[in-house]
Amino acid sequence: MMNRSLILETGDVFNGTAFGSTKASEGEVVFTTGMTGYQETLSDPSYCGQIVTMTYPLIGNYGINRDDFESIEPAIKGMVVRELANTPSNFRCDATLNELFVLKDIPGIEGIDTRKLTRIIRELGSVKGLLSAAGEEVNVEEVVAKLKNTTFRTDQVDQVSTKSPYPSPGRGKRVVLVDFGMKHGILRELNKRDCDVIVVPYNTTAEQIMAIYPDGIMLSNGPGNPKDVPEAITMLQNLIGKIPIFGICLGHQLFALASGGDTFKLKFGHRGSNHPVKDLETGRTDITSQNHGYSVDPESLKGTRLKVTHIALNDGTVEGLKHLDVPAFTVQYHPEASPGPEDSNHLFDRFIELMHTNVKGEKQHA
Numbered sequence: 001m002m003n004r005s006l007i008l009e010t011g012d013v014f015n016g017t018a019f020g021s022t023k024a025s026e027g028e029v030v031f032t033t034g035m036t037g038y039q040e041t042l043s044d045p046s047y048c049g050q051i052v053t054m055t056y057p058l059i060g061n062y063g064i065n066r067d068d069f070e071s072i073e074p075a076i077k078g079m080v081v082r083e084l085a086n087t088p089s090n091f092r093c094d095a096t097l098n099e100l101f102v103l104k105d106i107p108g109i110e111g112i113d114t115r116k117l118t119r120i121i122r123e124l125g126s127v128k129g130l131l132s133a134a135g136e137e138v139n140v141e142e143v144v145a146k147l148k149n150t151t152f153r154t155d156q157v158d159q160v161s162t163k164s165p166y167p168s169p170g171r172g173k174r175v176v177l178v179d180f181g182m183k184h185g186i187l188r189e190l191n192k193r194d195c196d197v198i199v200v201p202y203n204t205t206a207e208q209i210m211a212i213y214p215d216g217i218m219l220s221n222g223p224g225n226p227k228d229v230p231e232a233i234t235m236l237q238n239l240i241g242k243i244p245i246f247g248i249c250l251g252h253q254l255f256a257l258a259s260g261g262d263t264f265k266l267k268f269g270h271r272g273s274n275h276p277v278k279d280l281e282t283g284r285t286d287i288t289s290q291n292h293g294y295s296v297d298p299e300s301l302k303g304t305r306l307k308v309t310h311i312a313l314n315d316g317t318v319e320g321l322k323h324l325d326v327p328a329f330t331v332q333y334h335p336e337a338s339p340g341p342e343d344s345n346h347l348f349d350r351f352i353e354l355m356h357t358n359v360k361g362e363k364q365h366a
């Protein structure tokens with residue numbers, strides 16, 4: 001058992017015990033409130049560049065299994081837990097969380113006051129932090145000075161998006177899935193509905209996408225600030241109105257930017273699997289899985305052809321949009337339900353339905 005510290009740019013220091021990799025790591029420190037779902041969280045590429053604090057106090061108790069990964073290579077910078085379970089118990093368990101973190105070279109810290117840390121993030125907003133190398137003494141003043149001067153990379157989408165296109169064949173509707181750092185759950189939901197999916201890199205042009213003759217375009221989730229991928233905004237501007245579109249999370253934010261709206265950074269974001277979202281058209285509330293630090297500014301939508309369809313019940317922020325003239329809709333949360341709940345899984349059926357309609361709203365052949 002080796003010591004490890006988490007040092008924040010605010011000067012706060014949390015001393016705990018290292019698990020996983022022995023290396024040091026820097027990142028934006030955020031928190032997530034999911035009581036379960038740590039495997040999906042650690043492998044969600046939207047966390048690229050971030051150190052994730054789990055507010056639920058016992059993490060790792062059902063281990064890691066081969067099925068629940070949201071990506072092949074986890075992109076998180078580290079994990080912070082109150083208590084790490086080292087003797088997991090579950091029929092699907094293939095490894096412990098610690099074993100996975102060693103294998104994937106990800107540092108973790110356990111045994112710190114995660115409630116205190118979460119309060120700091122809630123009060124000050126997401127902060128920069130460093131997980132020290134295991135067993136190493138650190139000079140806090142030096143680390144704080146360095147963190148204050150650090151600007152994190154802005155190429156996270158480029159780090160996690162596929163480098164070349166690939167198919168995931170089916171016999172149904174042809175969907176081009178733009179990979180901004182896709183959670184595998186999105187692909188799974190499309191495959192489940194027999195879609196013929198072609199996954200393409202984030203910097204594919206509209207012309208290249210049209211040359212695949214898609215019935216629909218799915219915009220994935222992804223890390224970082226949506227304004228850091230201007231090429232995707234241009235691509236979307238050339239696609240909206242031509243092909244039905246469904247966007248999730250980063251895809252939703254990019255859709256808003258491409259339509260003339262604006263996005264801003266939330267103070268501490270929405271991360272967890274228990275976020276209530278209201279559908280303003282039906283009045284129905286879904287409990288949703290979320291992981292985002294940015295949000296669409298509702299004021300910026302005045303004068304655009306977008307309508308707010310969903311709002312977060314916790315803070316009233318925009319959670320869903322639809323285009324008033326053409327078949328395109330997006331959500332800020334995760335209907336692929338990884339980790340659950342599955343309340344909003346029906347949105348994938350709505351997308352399939354939309355693909356049976358042409359852009360003028362007429363029914364298409366099956």
Ligand SMILES: NC(=O)CC[C@H](N)C(=O)O
Pocket residue numbers: 046220221222223224225226248249250251291292293294295
């Ligand atoms: N899960 C996502 O796609 C997140 C979108 C974006 N990176 C944000 O933090 O808001």
